[in-house]
Amino acid sequence: LPLENKALSRDAFEQEREQTLGGWPTGADVNFEEGVRYQLDLPPEKRFSEAMRKADETGATLLQPRAGVALLQEQIELLTGLQDVCDVLPTTIDAYTRHNRYQEADVGIARSREAGRSLMNGFPAVNHGLRGCRELVEALSKPVQVRHGTPDARLLAEITLAAGFTSYEGGGICYNIPYAKSVPLARSIRHWQYCDRLVGLYEEAGVRINREPFGPLTGTLVPPFVSHCVMILEGLLALEQGVRCITLGYGQAGNLVQDIAAIRSLRELGEEFFSAAGYEGYQLSTVFHQWMGGFPEEESKAYGVICLGAAAASLAGATKVIVKTPHEAEGVPTLAANRDGLKATRQMINMLSEQVKPTSAEIELETDMIKREVRAVLSKVFELGEGNIAVGTVRAFESGVMDIPFAPAQANAGVLMPVRDDHGALRVLEKGNSPLPDDVLAFHRDKIDERARSEGREASFKMVVDDVNAISDGRLVGRPK
Numbered sequence: 361l362p363l364e365n366k367a368l369s370r371d372a373f374e375q376e377r378e379q380t381l382g383g384w385p386t387g388a389d390v391n392f393e394e395g396v397r398y399q400l401d402l403p404p405e406k407r408f409s410e411a412m413r414k415a416d417e418t419g420a421t422l423l424q425p426r427a428g429v430a431l432l433q434e435q436i437e438l439l440t441g442l443q444d445v446c447d448v449l450p451t452t453i454d455a456y457t458r459h460n461r462y463q464e465a466d467v468g469i470a471r472s473r474e475a476g477r478s479l480m481n482g483f484p485a486v487n488h489g490l491r492g493c494r495e496l497v498e499a500l501s502k503p504v505q506v507r508h509g510t511p512d513a514r515l516l517a518e519i520t521l522a523a524g525f526t527s528y529e530g531g532g533i534c535y536n537i538p539y540a541k542s543v544p545l546a547r548s549i550r551h552w553q554y555c556d557r558l559v560g561l562y563e564e565a566g567v568r569i570n571r572e573p574f575g576p577l578t579g580t581l582v583p584p585f586v587s588h589c590v591m592i593l594e595g596l597l598a599l600e601q602g603v604r605c606i607t608l609g610y611g612q613a614g615n616l617v618q619d620i621a622a623i624r625s626l627r628e629l630g631e632e633f634f635s636a637a638g639y640e641g642y643q644l645s646t647v648f649h650q651w652m653g654g655f656p657e658e659e660s661k662a663y664g665v666i667c668l669g670a671a672a673a674s675l676a677g678a679t680k681v682i683v684k685t686p687h688e689a690e691g692v693p694t695l696a697a698n699r700d701g702l703k704a705t706r707q708m709i710n711m712l713s714e715q716v717k718p719t720s721a722e723i724e725l726e727t728d729m730i731k732r733e734v735r736a737v738l739s740k741v742f743e744l745g746e747g748n749i750a751v752g753t754v755r756a757f758e759s760g761v762m763d764i765p766f767a768p769a770q771a772n773a774g775v776l777m778p779v780r781d782d783h784g785a786l787r788v789l790e791k792g793n794s795p796l797p798d799d800v801l802a803f804h805r806d807k808i809d810e811r812a813r814s815e816g817r818e819a820s821f822k823m824v825v826d827d828v829n830a831i832s833d834g835r836l837v838g839r840p841k
């Protein structure tokens with residue numbers, strides 16, 4: 361399929377829809393006009409776009425957990441048990457569904473039924489189908505979002521959107537490079553143009569669905585400019601398909617100054633690039649993911665990490681924060697652990713939300729650095745695309761102009777290497793083929809040299825490894841033992 365950054369024609373979309381809905385028997389229940397009517401009947405308090413608009417209007421930071429289990433009744437109980445301590449709800453999708461392995465998802469459901477507990481790491485929404493997903497939506501009183509990691513998320517989108525989910529996470533880059541090994545980037549981008557076109561068709565029918573590109577990417581020392589470039593490209597691709605409600609994401613890195621600058625620059629850069637591309641009348645918000653890297657085993661220390669993330673999200677003025685749990689080091693959290701992570705986060709945000717947001721010369725400098733980095737990389741992506749940012753994106757990854765640290769995908773160069781500086785901010789140790797301006801690179805190098813001097817060792821990959829393990833080991837910067 362030719363990859364172009366143009367709204368899919370209705371014919372092309374309908375043709376592809378036939379094949380998409382045939383991907384699993386439950387696809388046969390989906391009818392677009394009926395789905396629109398169902399969505400239009402949802403009350404405003406169950407619409408994600410409304411919740412995000414109000415949050416930005418009032419300067420609130422909304423709380424959202426992750427949560428997904430195999431069986432429908434359990435998922436209803438789980439989300440019912442969470443909705444009184446959060447603002448908006450998730451449904452985290454299982455790994456089989458994320459790779460379109462619905463047959464195995466069926467087996468997972470059957471085995472979970474036999475065992476009387478969830479043996480899957482998420483909710484297999486495609487197998488539960490329209491009826492199951494609607495039963496879930498109708499049991500709840502708050503907006504529900506689909507959270508997953510699916511390179512080909514077309515059938516999942518058709519079923520969950522018709523079922524009344526009002527937000528859909530992901531994108532053709534963010535759900536490929538960190539999540540898949542050998543899915544061609546052009547293919548996942550094209551699949552996500554279908555998902556975004558579907559959202560655009562709902563939009564044209566008067567149903568505003570929120571789209572949230574997945575900001576953290578690999579969740580391992582990803583410098584703000586790297587994930588910001590992905591966010592802006594996926595936002596532009598979505599806008600072209602008719603999406604008008606976008607939440608750009610960012611994964612906490614740990615240094616407060618840098619995290620605050622990251623969220624503020626993300627919103628400003630979104631506005632800058634979306635309006636420069638000629639789009640208007642869209643809703644733009646931000647989401648801050650609490651630390652996505654390794655967590656301490658001990659719950660008391662895990663709360664420390666969770667609360668720093670809560671504080672950073674509030675001080676940065678993020679529209680929403682994705683909350684971790686004290687079971688993060690173990691795996692899928694219990695309802696109680698999920699509730700506790702949310703309550704600790706709420707305490708932090710309540711104590712900070714009435715305070716004046718901090719500004720400082722350091723935050724201004726960091727914000728300016730991030731903006732210059734993003735502009736340098738994206739102008740190269742646009743140049744590579746010769747007017748087509750979808751092709752530009754593919755070529756940028758092929759050439760290493762865009763490069764995501766620690767990503768498993770063959771499509772990723774994997775040369776750019778980050779490392780923390782003496783205060784824990786992420787800097788570029790090895791730029792790879794990233795077109796960062798020389799003075800910006802010198803800034804990064806100076807900051808890294810400062811740490812090397814204070815630790816009395818050369819900046820090296822050993823430092824990076826120490827940083828990857830630092831937070832699990834109880835600190836931010838991976839100091840030598």
Ligand SMILES: CC[C@H]1O[C@@H](n2cnc3c(N)ncnc32)[C@H](O)[C@@H]1O
Nearest residue numbers: 426427428429452481482691692693
């Ligand atoms: C993106 C990765 C994050 O999603 C979280 N996660 C993945 N599956 C589930 C799940 N089924 N329930 C709750 N949290 C989950 C996991 O803890 C990790 O922090």
